[in-house]
Amino acid sequence: MNLKQLSELLGLSQTTVSRALNGYPEVNEATRERVLQAVKETGYRPNKAAQRLATGKAGSIGLVMPTAPDHQSDVHFGEFLAGLGEEAVRHDFHFVIMPADPDDEVAALRRLAISGNVDALFVAYMRGHDPRLAMLKSLSMPYVVHGRSFGSEPDYPYLDIDNEGAFYDATRLLLQLGHTRFALMNGPMHLDFAIRRKNGVLSALAERGLTLEEGCTSHALMTDEQGLLAMEHFLQLPERPTAILCSSTVLALGAIRAVNQAGLRLGEDISLIAHDDVLPLLKPESFSVPLTTTRSSLRAAGVRIAQRLIGTVKHAGPFPDQELWKTELIVRASTGPVPQA
Amino acid sequence: MNLKQLSELLGLSQTTVSRALNGYPEVNEATRERVLQAVKETGYRPNKAAQRLATGKAGSIGLVMPTAPDHQSDVHFGEFLAGLGEEAVRHDFHFVIMPADPDDEVAALRRLAISGNVDALFVAYMRGHDPRLAMLKSLSMPYVVHGRSFGSEPDYPYLDIDNEGAFYDATRLLLQLGHTRFALMNGPMHLDFAIRRKNGVLSALAERGLTLEEGCTSHALMTDEQGLLAMEHFLQLPERPTAILCSSTVLALGAIRAVNQAGLRLGEDISLIAHDDVLPLLKPESFSVPLTTTRSSLRAAGVRIAQRLIGTVKHAGPFPDQELWKTELIVRASTGPVPQA
DNA sequence: AAGAAATTTCAAAGCGCTTTGACAGCCAAC
């Protein structure tokens, strides 16, 4: 069933039927009713490809999903998508996901943009000096970046959380509790958030004339296993750190296992603060020793970015170009005063 | 830059350029070279919407993502997507993801199918007597179901793992170790896999004249927290179970925490077998007490389903309509002989 | 009652691509 058939059925022209469906004013109310009724009965749906070709609008947001045979999937991706989806469903938008090898991301993004398949782009997993930014700027298609790109001029639309501030505050809390030996379990080194979090830690430490000792920083995928390995490493150091900052509750999971296996007590022998993306998967408050965290909902960020993207496509009011969300520092039992040697 | 402009640039007709690009034989090799060269220089990409409109082919797979403000995202979704993507990227396919309220899934799937945006559909989160099956059959569009629908005639294309067999085998192992008091921590009750896993457990128990006692089954979202709660409940029962079957390593995580908090030892006081979807997030072999698991890679299933879907769209050879994958039973340290009272 | 204005409707063009059917140009064959 297409427009032509439907209009013949109704004895109207395609024009009138199209206008009736798209809410144009110059169509008789009685006629519109008749059209709507026929649509209901026939189950007619406009062909999206044709609509897109005619209008140039696709009703969809594009994103590139990094993937490859050896590429590990990331829990955070799904959670973020849930946020985007929550907003998209309200506007009858959908997503076009282009899977791409991580090495091919710039090109993939470009292909997606000029394919005519999407109205706007969403970009994540930002790196320092990210090459995608230049490409996006040349594109004349709306986009929003989740995160930022350290080292690039911040003249692009983004939504980010204050990673540096979060880890600065967390470090200050641990300093106030008397800790002096710190370690940082971070995400992959090239990612922007990892750079900023490290900077946050370093600047808080610097205020006290401290720094991260040799071997007290780890960069790894944020999985349980990597958390375990990193912590085991820290615990073997001659000058064992007593304060751990951790980029994810998933890493914390493995880290805590290592602490327990070493016969140490979390919140007493070792204090730990993790960043909590509010994954439904893992609630820091229900850990054996509830976790002190810096918190910011990844999903909420997804909702907000979808709002901005869809709003821009629909020309619905101006949106702030750049948003930096503060995180909350929530103190629970995994932090305590430095143990007396 | 569109076909028309490109062909004018080359002094050729659109026909010839189009044929040159799509590998038709009736075009001079020299001409083809010239066209390819021009494409490289201009960065021309065909407009997908137009291509789709002309050919009816979209080069994309559609899926519905359940979402709603209160709907929890699911780790397994992301992992599965990674598998689909790994295969899709090889064929230059992409995904169209339509977010939809879980109550609206049948309609959303229908909209997606007749939108002309996709060539094939992928369907997951199957339930017992799933209403989507009838819809899919009426659609004349290729689709593959991940999982099955208990209670429906199995005359649709699917890929599933042998959930019943997996949990039957796991239960048998525990029976052989002398256990008689069992509990099952399962996924949401309406989901097909949960039904089959329970059946697997029950049929193994029935062979010994045993059954799941009152209060020894839990159905919940597969999160850490739910695992903790369910296990706490089991441990408080007057006749405490000694053998636990668990539908996910994520649930197991919380469950093990409860075991530890109760001062019990996993693999000695309590034996546990979990199903392992091979999430990069969580490796059962690196748990404090390595987990005995039934294993089947979710990601591999994604790859395979994408193969079948894309292959069908491209008319590349016949594919088996129905595949049932056996799981592996991997014995590690979380299972042991029943403790002597 | 006639003309102006507003309301409804329509035919046709166009979005960018693929594909059909026709047509030159060329060589081999009888």
Added chain:
DNA sequence: GTTGGCTGTCAAAGCGCTTTGAAATTTCTT
């Protein structure tokens, strides 16, 4: 020297929709 078969190219139609500009109809003015 006509016929026939190839090869390489093209003009034009069509995919299903939106939108422009004009036409038909109704309603309002004077």
